[in-house]
Amino acid sequence: MANKRNLVIILALAAVLAFGVLALLANIFEKKQEARDRFFRVVESGEFETDPAVWGKNFPDQYDAWKNTTTDYGNTMFGGSGKRDKLAENPRLKELYAGYPFSIEYNDERGHGWSLVDVKEIKRLGQNKPGTCMSCKSSDNVRLWKEMGPSAFYNTNMYKLDVKHPISCLNCHDPRTMDLRVANPAFIEAMEKRGVDLNKATRQEMRSYVCAQCHVEYYFESKKNPILHFPWKHGYTLDDMERYYDEEGFYDWVHPQSGAKLIKMQHPDFELWSTGIHARSGVSCADCHMPFKRVGSQKISDHWVRSPLVNVAAACQTCHRWSEDELKSRVMAIQMRTRKLMDRSEEAIIAAIRAIKTASDAGAGDAALEKARNLHRKAQMRWDYVQSENSMGFHSPQEAARLLGEAIDYARQAEVEAIKASALGGKTPHTAKRP
Ligand code: HEC
Ligand code: HEC
Ligand code: HEC
Ligand code: HEC
Incomplete structure (x- = not known):
């Protein structure tokens, strides 16, 4: 009797299980079909389709969100989409960047859809700028790099390049597979030199590499030959880049x-x-700046690339259980600390600049001022790294604080060296008698 009941139970369980497995398979099949449908194309886009509107016919949700990158959603404390005038907000920058175009005009960046308008409007650049300046501004580049070759691209006047579209789909995607893809030759060269095989990059790595084509430190080879390079020979830290620049005498x-x-x-x-x-x-x-969102039954990436502070629920709460207010206040605490250290660095560097000028006016020559000038270079590089970076320290709070601490120290050392040089009455340390 007991055996019979067990058999019935086992059979019933087996039936339920079989049904479950079938349902699961059906569900997987449906999801797969959906995934395939997701890439169903209304139009065939060419290998070098640079116009996002054409891509938008196949991927309307991503296109609509991408279009929002020209929406002004206002400013956050240190970021956001407003066209902030950095020089008006912080007049110290004029002295810190004196002699360099950033002391004439320096606007905070905004959404990708503005890239072409902004690069063309900027007074700082003047009319005589190489194509290199266009490197991070347009999807047409991907076509032009192929058609012209990078060298000719860089050496053509920026205004003469045939570009029509701002940063868009072709900058990050391979149109045939929709996989993420990097196209910027400077990024590819820099990674090759670092021994990184981009063909072996994981999906998660690619979700940062596509951004690293543009959101990086870079330099032009020379005024005569403005080839774009990234200074990553020794690594990505400020110290690694400084070593490279010092070796090159750049x-x-x-x-x-x-x-x-x-x-x-x-x-x-x-x-x-x-x-x-x-x-x-x-x-x-992409986890923070292009978080997943649901559209119907699909999970897609939010192509409205923007400050995560206006999108905390999707950008942070997928991983952090803190409330929205708590998350924002943690970011704010990091940013305020960074800003305060930046203020101190700026004051210290300005004191160094003025001390060196005073020493030089008093007759101190190049040899006597070499030490102070080199310390100014070190301080400036560290402060500028944090100031030019876009997250006000959030992307790596401790590293930002370390660099600003060093900037303050180097700047004060520069000031001391300059005062010593003045006291030496403009003679080199070897020939002068100490007063
Ligand atoms: C853990 C989340 C997170 C990650 C990962 C992250 N960011 Fe950010 N990012 C932020 C926050 C928070 C801010 C500050 C936004 C603000 O102040 O409004 C920010 C600011 C920025 C800004 C300036 C935005 C503005 O509104 O002005 C840029 C550009 C940026 N990040 C690019 C990147 C790039 C490129 C990467 C990858 C190399 C990256 N971020 C990785 C969270 C993140
Ligand atoms: C082809 C170059 C390029 C690529 C690729 C790129 N960016 Fe940008 N990004 C820019 C430029 C240039 C701007 C400033 C545009 C302006 O101000 O006109 C910008 C602006 C931004 C902003 C500021 C938006 C705002 O509302 O203030 C964020 C955030 C950002 N990018 C994040 C990213 C992330 C994340 C990725 C990768 C998923 C990425 N970018 C890929 C060049 C690029
Ligand atoms: C700044 C880089 C960038 C630009 C520009 C960009 N994408 Fe994406 N796209 C991404 C990233 C990152 C993902 C996530 C990929 C992953 O996780 O494998 C993605 C994913 C996708 C996907 C897969 C589904 C999804 O949403 O996750 C489609 C389709 C897509 N993008 C279409 C477009 C279209 C159409 C455009 C132009 C209107 C565009 N993308 C512009 C970076 C970009
Ligand atoms: C994909 C997951 C993920 C996302 C998205 C994410 N974080 Fe985090 N966050 C982490 C992890 C992992 C750590 C490391 C500490 C830990 O393990 O809890 C961390 C650490 C932090 C810390 C502590 C930093 C420190 O230096 O100790 C803060 C603050 C933070 N996250 C804020 C944010 C904010 C704000 C956002 C959204 C803009 C965000 N995170 C998005 C995973 C994430």
């Missing part, structure tokens, strides 16, 4: 007051991020 400009040979940092978002806890934990740029 500088962007000479500061008119201090006479120091300085580097202008660009926007090392990828480099700073790579030193932080999120990168260490495998969290990519």
Whole structure:
């Protein structure tokens, strides 16, 4: 009797299980079909389709969200989409960047849809700018790099390049497979030199690499031959890049007051991020700036690339159980600490610049001022790295604080050296008698 009942139970369980498996298979099949449908194409887009509207026919949700990158959603405390005038917000920058175009005009960046308008409008660039300036601004580049070759692209006047579309689909995707793909020759070259095989990059790595084509520190080979390079020979940290620049004897400009040979940092978002806890934990740029969202039954990436602070629920709460207010206030705490250290760095560097100028006016020559100028270079590079980076320290709070601490120290050392040089009455340390 008991055996019979057991048999019935076992049979019943087996039936339920079989049904479950079938249902699961049906569900998987449906999902697969859906995934395939997702890439169903209304139009065939060519290998070099640069126009996002054409891609949009096949992928309307991503296209609609991408179009939002021209929407002004306002400013956050340090970021957001407003066209902020950095020089008006912080007049110290004029002295810090004196002699360099950033002291004339310096606007905070905004959404990708604006890239072409902004690069063309900017007064700082003048009319005589190489194609290199267009490198991070347009999807047409991908076609032009292939058609013209990178060298001719860089050496053509920026305004003469045949570009029509801002940063869009072709900058990040292979149109045949829709896989993420990098196309910027400078990024590919830099990774090759680092021995990184991009063909073996994981999907998660690609979710940051596509951004690292542009959100990085870079330099032009020379004025005569403005080839774009990334200074990553020794690694991504500031110290690694400084070593490279020092070895090459590279500088962007000479500061008119201090006479120091300085580097202008660009926007090392990828480099700073790579030193932080999120990168260490495998969290990519896209995780925070293009989080998944549901559209119907599909999970798609939010192509409205923007400040995560206006999208905390999708950008952070998938991983963190803290409330929205708590998350925002943690970011704010990091950013305020960074800003305060930046204020101190700026004051210290300005004191150094003025001390060197005073010493030079008092007759101190190049040899006597060499030490102070070199310290100015070191301080400026560290402060500028954090100031030009876009997250106000958030991408790697401790590294940002370390660099600003060092910037303050180097700047004060520069000031001391300049005062010593003045006291030496303009003679070199070897020939002068100490007063
Ligand atoms: C853990 C989440 C997170 C990751 C990962 C992350 N970011 Fe950010 N990012 C932020 C936050 C938070 C801010 C500050 C936004 C603000 O101040 O409004 C920010 C700011 C920025 C900004 C300036 C935005 C603005 O509104 O001005 C840029 C550009 C940026 N990040 C690029 C990147 C890139 C490129 C990567 C990858 C190399 C990356 N981020 C990785 C969270 C993240
Ligand atoms: C082809 C170059 C390029 C690529 C690729 C690129 N960016 Fe940008 N990004 C820019 C430029 C240039 C701007 C500034 C545009 C302007 O101000 O006109 C910008 C602006 C931004 C902003 C500021 C938006 C705002 O509302 O203030 C964020 C955030 C950002 N990018 C994140 C990313 C992330 C994340 C990725 C990768 C998924 C990425 N970018 C890929 C060049 C690029
Ligand atoms: C700044 C880089 C960038 C740009 C520009 C961009 N995408 Fe994407 N796209 C991504 C990333 C990152 C993913 C996530 C891929 C992954 O996780 O494997 C993605 C995913 C997708 C997917 C797969 C489904 C999904 O949403 O996750 C489609 C389809 C897509 N993008 C279409 C487009 C179209 C159409 C455009 C232009 C209107 C565009 N993308 C522009 C970076 C970009
Ligand atoms: C994909 C998962 C993921 C996302 C998305 C994410 N984080 Fe994190 N976050 C982590 C991990 C992992 C750590 C490391 C600490 C830990 O293991 O809890 C961390 C650490 C932090 C810390 C502590 C930093 C420190 O230096 O100790 C803060 C603050 C933080 N996250 C804020 C944010 C904010 C704000 C966002 C959204 C803009 C965000 N995170 C998005 C996974 C994530």
